[in-house]
Amino acid sequence: MNKLSKFCCELEKHAEIKPQIFLSSATGYRARAEFGFSKNSYTMMESEQKIYMDKSSIPHPSIQEIMPDLLIQINKSKLILKKLFQINFRTSGTHVLATLIYHKPLQEDWILAAKDIQNNFKNLSLIGRSKKQKVLVDKEDLEVINNDANSSFKILQNDLVFFQPNFYLYSLMISFISKQLEDPRDLLELYCGCGGFTLPLASKFNKVFATENNRHSIRLLKESIKLNNLSNIETARLSDNETASALANERSFRRLENIDIQSYEFSHILVDPPRAGLSDETITLSKQFKNMIYISCNPESFLRDIVKLDREIVSIGIFDQFANTQHLEVIAFLK
């Protein structure tokens, strides 16, 4: 039984509705791709080899275009090659960030050599990393332009934060949510990252309060809010459980000094947790909200949480983010 049939069978135990299924191309879809580096070549982990056979066709075309020429340049420089063991790529669609990761501290001469390499490319920024060290050659923030039918957003991200991995399904996920919002007033969003959903959904709500525990994500989200001239989003670096305590008035936080949470009239809560799913505190918090949108990257923790949440599933979208793997992304509207 394939992963979609397996998940749909499990889902039938909890809901009578039929899910909408969104498939992705099996090549050229990844906006982020990580490769090992050994013996002058990009490498894959053994577990990945079984799945992909050839991972080089999976990254977005802007990454695929750069990879062979970058390899040639890297192999020309002993300084860049020495103790290099991993290269992570991510793309805005046009501009690529490549993070070179080392088993050695990086000095000024590395920056000069990396600059020489970077000068051969129009759309590439290099970053060097080793234990407790990050070295920039120029910029580290990528500006992703997200176009939907009615608007266009600039979303800043970098290699320290989560960003939606499937270039094509990302905008389908946003329109799936937008089309089904009923009577939206204010939104509480947990696990907001650098605003991949916050920014495009903000125009659908009067006000948005978005939280997340990664400080890099919150900094980028604040900058993107300014970049897009949005005035109805407030954001704070709070974990899921801290957000629950703040909303229950159990604890006060300096990080909330300038935010009047009590002024919000929340109609919806949106959660997009990591693979572990929702904490018990978040589940309890969510029970105060009439409408819940649950975005999940792990069907197992999603099915576990659905039982604990004990809500009616109104609609559900399944997004096959990673063709040929066991992963699925799910978006559920819960009453």
Ligand SMILES: C[S@@+](CC[C@H](N)C(=O)[O-])C[C@H]1O[C@@H](n2cnc3c(N)ncnc32)[C@H](O)[C@@H]1O
């Ligand atoms: C699946 S990502 C979703 C990010 C964002 N919604 C997006 O699509 O770009 C999960 C996010 O939860 C954050 N996170 C992980 N554990 C958390 C916690 N305990 N409290 C708050 N945020 C957390 C991570 O930093 C990450 O940004």
